[in-house]
Ligand SMILES: Nc1ncnc2c1ncn2[C@@H]1O[C@H](COP(=O)(O)OP(=O)(O)O)[C@@H](O)[C@H]1O
C-alpha cells in the first residue's frame with residue numbers, strides 16, 4: 001500500500017480592500033510552492049499575477065474580476081493548473097489575515113460560526129478590510145469545508161499595550177460602551193519584523209527595544225519593548241497615525257465637524273475622503289512612492305510637498321516612540337515603501353544625530369531582499385531594513401495551531 005503523504009501545506013490568504021495576496025507553503029521546511037496577487041478587484045482592469053515556484057512558471061491575466069469571491073476562485077484555478085489545487089490531501093489548513101479582531105482575539109484562532117460573527121460585528125471599525133477578510137474565509141470554506149481555517153489577527157500583537165497608550169482621553173463609560181480604544185494594526189508584521197531585527201543584531205527579542213516603521217499603502221509605526229508592543233500609531237481603525245497612500249492619518253477631530261457643518265458633507269462622504277482620497281493621493285494625486293519620487297526628480301512641487309508632509313509625520317513618530325521607549329536599540333524600516341524607498345529612509349533619519357541616529361548613504365543605496373543595516377558602523381542606534389513576511393508568519397502560526405489540534 002502506498003504511504004499517505006502527511007498534510008504539511010498551508011495556503012495563506014491576505015485579502016485587502018481591493019486585492020488578495022496569497023502564498024502556498026510547505027511547512028515541513030517552510031518553502032514557498034506558489035505566490036501571487038490579484039489587484040484592482042471590482043474594476044475593469046483587474047490583474048492576476050501567479051508564480052509557481054516548483055516549476056518557475058509565471059502567469060498573468062488581465063480583465064475584470066468582480067469581487068473577492070471571484071478572485072479566490074481564480075486563484076484556486078491557477079493553483080490547480082500547477083497540480084497544487086485546493087483539493088490536495090497535502091493541504092493541512094488555510095490561514096487568513098483578519099485585520100480587526102477587537103480585544104477578543106489575542107491569538108490565532110480556528111474559525112467557527114462564532115468567530116465569523118465576531119469578525120462581522122467588527123466591520124464598522126475596519127470597513128475597508130474585515131468585509132474582504134470575511135469573503136475570503138467564506139469562499140475558502142465553500143471550496144474546502146473539511147479543512148481547518150485559521151484567522152490571524154492584525155490587532156493581536158498590540159493587545160499588550162498599556163492602558164495609558166490604548167485609551168483615548170474621553171469618558172471611559174462612553175468608550176467602554178462603544179468599545180472605543182486604540183487597537184493598532186499590521187501586528188503580524190510588527191511582531192515578525194521586531195523579532196527579525198533582534199536576530200539581525202544577534203540578540204534575543206527580550207533584550208532589545210525596537211521602533212518598527214511599516215510603510216506600505218497603509219502605514220503604521222510601533223514601539224516594541226523587549227518583544228512586547230507598548231505603543232502603535234493606528235487606533236480604533238487603521239485611519240490614525242502616519243500619512244498613508246490614501247489615508248490622512250492624524251488630524252484634529254474638529255476637521256470632521258467642520259467638514260460636516262461648514263462644508264456640508266455627509267458622514268459617508270467624509271469617511272471616503274479621509275480613508276480613500278487623502279494621504280499622498282489626496283495631496284498630489286499619486287499614492288505610489290515610485291511615481292512621487294519620479295515627479296520630484298522632474299521638479300514637481302506638489303509631489304515634493306506631499307513627500308515633505310509624509311516625512312514630517314514619520315519623524316514625529318520616531319521621536320515620540322524614542323521617548324516612549326527611553327532607550328532604543330534599532331529602528332527597522334519595512335513594507336513596500338520602507339523596504340524599497342531609500343530617499344524616504346534617508347529623509348526620515350536626517351537631522352536625528354542627536355538621538356544617535358544616522359544613515360550611511362552607501363549602505364542605504366543597496367537593493368536586497370535580505371535584512372540589513374543601513375546605519376554607519378559607529379552609530380549608537382542601529383537603523384535597518386528588515387523585509388516583512390506577513391504570509392510566512394501567518395502560515396507559521398496557522399500550522400502551529402493546527403498541529404496542536406491534531
Ligand atoms: N521600488 C519602490 N520604490 C518606492 N516605493 C515602492 C517601491 N515598490 C513599492 N513601493 C511602494 O510600496 C507600496 C505598496 O506597499 P505594500 O507593503 O505592498 O502595501 P500594501 O500591503 O498595503 O498593499 C506602493 O504603493 C508603493 O508606494
Ligand SMILES: CC(=O)OP(=O)(O)O
Nearest residue numbers: 185186216217218238
Ligand atoms: C490595516 C491596514 O492598513 O492594512 P493594509 O496596509 O493592508 O491596508
Ligand SMILES: [Mg+2]
Nearest residue numbers: 216217218335
Ligand atoms: Mg500590507
